[in-house]
Amino acid sequence: MSDANLIIFLSTISTGLILGSIFALVAVGVTIVYGSIWMPNAANGQFFVLAALLGWTMTVSWGIHPAIAAILVIGVSVPLSYGLEYILVRRFYDVPNRNISYFVLSLGITQILTGIFAATYGRWSDQFQLPPLVSGITFIGPLPVANNRLMVLALALSILAALFALLRYHRYGRAIRAVFQNRDAAALRGVNVKASYSLSFALGNAVIFAGGILFALAYSFDLTVAWTMSITAFAIMIIGGPGSVLGAVIVGMVFGFTQAAVSTVASPTIAAFSYLGAMLLILLFKPSGLFAR
């Protein structure tokens, strides 16, 4: 393999890993919310961009160190989630088949946030770029990779691992799963269903925010990323199986690699078509997804 081809090959892998882990994070956030309260949150892309924009304001305008900004941004998501849950989300807990009501609700939130972003951040939409967490470059074979990107990758993977452990082994994670499978039975077994709902909503959104701020640390972005991210996260959730964290992680990584690989052999546009197509096929023939619980 020539040096140039080796660079293409290695960059496909590194891109697949970074994009895949960020996709996986957001999809996990979406699937936690859907898996617990049946809310397909179409506004996830706007939450993602909100996190990135807050990070931009904190670092570029206020001069806060990116690492501290990242923690603050994720912290902001908690009161935001609880507020939304209190005002809007909890009204639907007892509505039958509430997922479509939630879906439309989240489309409404999408439009509001789009309007707010356009009015407030729109005029800077060509300059969203955060300072790096760490500087320097590491060579992986012939391929130079920014240390900042490697750091983002490491953080994304550790958050994913922590989440996985939390949901699989911790009491809270077991409670969420119990509520999703059978809410009434879980309530009988002493699970506080409402509390588990609001906690899941907050946790899911915090993960989406983490994805947003990590993305902003690795890439410059603009407001159009929101819609792309929404669709991508939904595609991952549907293919992986709604509510399945493992599915979201695996399919998210596959998507990252697909985007990198398909755009190498075909074109970036074909890559976008390819996972929309994959989502349609899964929806039609196996709507419960590949990793249904």
Added chain:
Amino acid sequence: MTHRKSLLAVLATATLASAGIGHAQEKPPVKIGFVTELTGAWSFFGTSCVAGLKMAEKTLNPPGKRKIEFVIADDQTSPAQAVAASRSLDVQDKVLALSGPTSSDTGLAVYGYAEQNKVPFVVPVAAFPQLTKPGTRYTFRLEPDAVGWGYAISKFVEKQKPGGKIAMIYSDYALMRAITAGIKYQAPRSGLKIVADIAFPQGSNDATVQAAQILAATPDFVMVSGAGGFDNTITNQLLDLGIKPEQIIHPFGITTQVMNWGKRSVGSYYGTFFDSNLDSLTPEGKTFVEEFTAQYDRPPSYGENFCYVTANVIREVIDANPEAADDREKFRDAMSALKTKEKTSGIPIEFDKNGARMEYMYFLQMKEVTAKTYKAKQAFYIEWDPEVIPVYTLVK
């Protein structure tokens, strides 16, 4: 229906200042409809343009002259809204002419309305060639067309490295398609070879692999043109992989973009039509740069300049042809016959039969980027006839 905010203040001041002077003041002001992007994807350009216009308005209405009033309307970067706003300005506000759009999409929408309804239309910053396609009668464009930029880039590379290899990496927008169409046409004629051609769909986020493909193609120059923030992503990833700044050409550099590319990009080239670093700035151009920088904390770029110049061109046409102030056909004829210079840089302004301008382009090399400004050096200048290459058939 539209905004008149600070215009009122300007008018009030002008009226006070000129009270009792000259009878010209008795005529109602000449209204120009300014449909531009105050919100939406392209708002960073629309708001910059309005900033340039505001600078021009400070001196636009001296006592004794017929007042010119710009009625600003937002098109939300949406062509349908642009048409609606044009209609509102035409019918409700009875404007003499339209102007303002800074994106090709909204520009084409207003163009359709203007040509159909015989409203003169002065395009400050929109580069899609079809805005002046053959048969155009009411539209006049200040910015050179984007296919021509591709021509100019090829000529620049031909001069820098005869027989060189060009790679292209860009977002798939109308503007970029036009630029690359120009390069694809002219490069072989200039003896250049295109070694990579990579387009990204809108809303893309990563370019590492594509940057590696560019690297593998070993080009002498890379034309980079991402949309919005994605431009930085592509640029940084190319630099990360070891493409030298001196190999990178951005087809257009607006101030915020130049600042965004930052110190890493020092040495790279960008095309432009006006820059605070030009050698040819006139005294008025220097004042414009100074005052703009003082007010907005950054130097103006070509977008601000074209909107500034648009206001002055309209002033000049109305001063020279007072009867054109109330008659669209006469205004159109006066625009068509106009021979003048940009007050800021001295570049000639002259329109051909389709309303396209004798075109030109500067290429600058970035020398230094500081917190609020940057230094660049002129590396190449070229002028050409708009139809030196078949621009109107290369993109539809």
Added chain:
Amino acid sequence: MTPVTEKKDLSLLAKGHGLPLACFAVVAFATPFLLSGNRYFAFVAGVTMIHILWASGMNLLYGYTGLMPLMFAGLAGISAYTVVGLTASGWSFWLALPVGALAASISGIILGLPSLRLKGFYFTLCSLVIQTVVTLGFIYFSGLTNGDTGISQIPLPSMGGGQPLSGLAYDLVLSAAAVIGVIVLIVIVKSTLGRRLIAIREDDELAGMLGINVTGYKMIAFFIGSLFAGVGGALYAPYIGFISPRSFDVLISMNIWLMVAFGGRGTIWGPVIGAILLAPLSFLLQEYYTVKDILYGLLIIAVIVLMPAGIAGGFLRKKKESAPPLDVPATPRGAK
């Protein structure tokens, strides 16, 4: 007999439309004359007429059949691009219009196929993906659509005698289209077809067990609903004079849906009122551009949270203790 005939409020809804229809027709045809002194307001009224037609089509699918197709604007776009393409190659607009509308209908049937397997949220999500693919397609196949640059200077249709159909005449055509659209919807709702669609909306499994051809009727609903989208799209293109992929994107679908849901789905007049209230909004709010998206979003949330049956639904059902939930009955997790 389907079980629906026993639901008195629904069959009542289908009766006695004579008077409101007459009023609507008078208003629709009078408006262009009343506003003829001001081309701008006449234009806003014309766009509103197109939206009334679209809202009625969306109403047939969402209000009466219980499917929420977010690719509705995409279907209108397919028709608009077809018509513009055909007229550019020399066809008469009046020949191209039925072809474009038919193209939208056939696409509607094909893109509506997932509704046979998916319900509720799953179908809506699927339609959202389809809309996204259609929008990407409009951008990608720039040879046919001119990409995101769009097509400008679309010529006006010609009337008899080679005169372009402009101003008042075009406005009247749009009024006629809106009135005919509403009449067609009334006729459908009153017919057996309408009752069967409502039965499918209420419970399609039960409807199937009662011998209703659910597949067939859903396809018919998609055919007719898409026809509304297509006729509206064909009339929209020359009226605005410009189309681009963004003229027919998911936000437009959402806005048409909002007109139906806000006005009151499953009623004839609710969506008409919704369109009359909401379609001019984006033009009249031009001065308050920053709040427009936010206002639309708040309206969507208000409809979902406070009045799932919309204005008309809330009015007609005020005697009932509570409005029905917004969503359609579906099996758990939405899929069969």
